[in-house]
Amino acid sequence: MIAGVPVARQNRRIMPPYIPSVVAALVVATQLSVPMAQAAASDYNLVLVETTYPFGDGAVLELRLIDTRTNAPVEGAVIFATRLDMEPDGMETMTSTVLALPGDEPGLYRFSADLTMDGNWRFSVAAKVQGEVETVQAQIVIEVQP
Template identity: 50%
Template structure:
């Protein structure tokens, strides 16, 4: 292989490698993270970041199709509350309004589809409601 053909082949090989790595992305490469893990009891606004763990960058435009909030951390999984999705304040941040009816541990369960990926991103996040 001549030096000229090698210099042309190298960028093509690197591009192929990058595309192969991107194609191997999995839903386990993504995770939800609470922006704050504490909220006031009552009507609460909860911000959650969706992150690509490979790059640590926020992931915008995911479709949240499952959401639930309950008191499982305090052994009261049957104690659920209403939760509603609100407009996103910025790309990669997903906002929810929930009624935290009592102080204690709450679990926020989310399910989402990330554009371009097959499968579902699912996480269970724990936060604390304070008086």
């Protein structure tokens, strides 16, 4: 027993006076760290290479995904929703199956579809860009000619 020191404090280690300040600074630094900048869906653009196609089976639709901040193609996106219908001509229930094809260059996504009627078709597509939270979506009108 140490004279003049309460028993409860005799077995405690004394913390150097600067430690609480260092710990507090570390906590604040980790809480205020700058998050990684993420792009918004509006920073990307889905564009069809062609918007006019002939009537018939096996049309190849080529879609580019562009980062509008750099004007660079975006590769590795996951296209998870596609739909082709005649909504622009008032026939939303008139649809065609869209099949994914292999791409042959960065940022180019290819699809095959049967364009069974001339008129205006709507190609709806949704994509997830790696590392981004938001979904990139587009609805593009294509013209099918006889």
